Amino acid sequence: YYGRMMRDVEEKGQITSVPYDPQALVHTSWDLGLSDDTVIWFFQVVGQEIHLIDYIQNSGQPLAWYAGEVHKKGYAYGEHILPHDAEAKELQTNRSRTDTLRGLNLNVRVLRASGAERVLVADGINAVRTVLPRCWFDKVKCAKGIDALKAYRREWSEEKKTFHDRPVHDWASHPADSFRYLALGLDAVPKNG
Secondary structure: OOHHHHHHHHHOOEEEOOOOOOOEEEEEEEOOOOOEEEEEEEEEEEEEEEEEEEEEEEOOHHHHHHHHHHHHHOOOOEEEEEOOOHHHHHOEEEEEEEEHHHHHHOOEEEEEOOOHHHHHHHHHHHHHHHHHHEEEOOOOOHHHHHHHHOOEEEEEEOOOOOOEEEEOOOOOOHHHHHHHHHHHHHHOOOOOO
């Protein structure tokens, strides 16, 4: 989906050292995994540019662990963007992941589902393609995420000898999903000031 665009970003020198700017708020976008990876992109909006300054990817950890890692970074935060399913209540606790993260002192915003998940994915892929030319990636801190964006691809149908209109669910999908939430939620992030 993004391989050619990521090559363009790299050729333009936009994968480099991207330090934290203390004059700009840091926002995050999350893909929340249950039995698989949770991925968090850290970004700042500086003028028209989107600076990807940090990244977390892990699995098997509770939400409190991720919140702790976010707080340890010491950034001045705006908001933390979550996918629409973060509001689902868990049966045992009757609390959502949104409730839990708010209780851990994170200012979360949940993206609203816009119809079928397939439409949301297609809209998000288009949104990512729109914002990628404005992105600057920290080559060290965001290396795993950069590799995932380069590798994110459509599913192949051997029978039809063509691509499906859905992404492959593999190691690259969680970082790409988290980045998709960034692109979908970007317009509503608080401005600096």
